[in-house]
């Protein structure tokens with residue numbers, strides 16, 4: 576569904592991404608694991624058109640209508656319109672607005688406007704907690720609730736692929752569990768999810784496949800099962816010895 580190949584990106588002379596290729600299929604959760612500074616955020620931002628990728632990359636999506644759309648070089652709003660929604664690092668929501676206002680902002684892309692009411696119902700079905708708090712100012716909510724608003728807003732654009740940049744960062748263990756449970760439910764509706772996470776254990780528990788990124792390059796990939804039992808992954812991301820394979 577999402578096909579990315581040969582993405583490179585620079586900040587000045589610093590090469591943050593070096594020819595990264597990956598794919599995400601319908602109904603699949605794909606996790607990207609990597610140390611701080613490995614290039615995970617740059618990768619999601621380059622796919623979303625927020626960061627400039629070098630010419631020569633291919634980013635293509637085939638949505639529900641099966642038509643293939645080539646997205647490299649397109650502006651961010653065109654990428655949203657093609658069916659890719661980013662939940663950025665730090666969430667990118669508007670603290671002074673209410674839950675309802677934030678969610679409705681997500682329905683702004685033309686692809687989503689006609690189904691705004693149905694999409695809102697879908698989001699509130701996933702996040703009943705938001706239903707009770709539609710009029711609450713987002714700034715006054717907990718981190719976990721704010722993350723739900725951010726994900727809900729992205730879903731309001733009716734995406735085919737959801738990109739999530741460290742959604743569990745700063746959440747309590749209970750909230751993390753709830754969040755990952757919700758991602759698994761979102762997958763059931765047929766979306767593809769590309770998830771950047773520091774929480775390797777919980778993300779591999781719900782993911783179908785994963786990639787390891789280091790210094791801007793993909794250095795490993797495999798099924799979530801294979802990655803969980805890979806000694807290098809265990810050492811670097813799971814705390815070797817603690818893992819029950």
Ligand SMILES: Nc1ncnc2c1ncn2[C@@H]1O[C@H](COP(=O)(O)OP(=O)(O)O)[C@@H](O)[C@H]1O
Nearest residue numbers: 586589591609610611612613614615616617618
């Ligand atoms: N806006 C920026 N300007 C300059 N360098 C940046 C910028 N953003 C990220 N970098 C650098 O690019 C590399 C990749 O960063 P990033 O994609 O944020 O990594 P990650 O999300 O994996 O922690 C790092 O070396 C980081 O310091």
Ligand SMILES: [Mg+2]
Nearest residue numbers: 615616617664
């Ligand atoms: Mg990051």
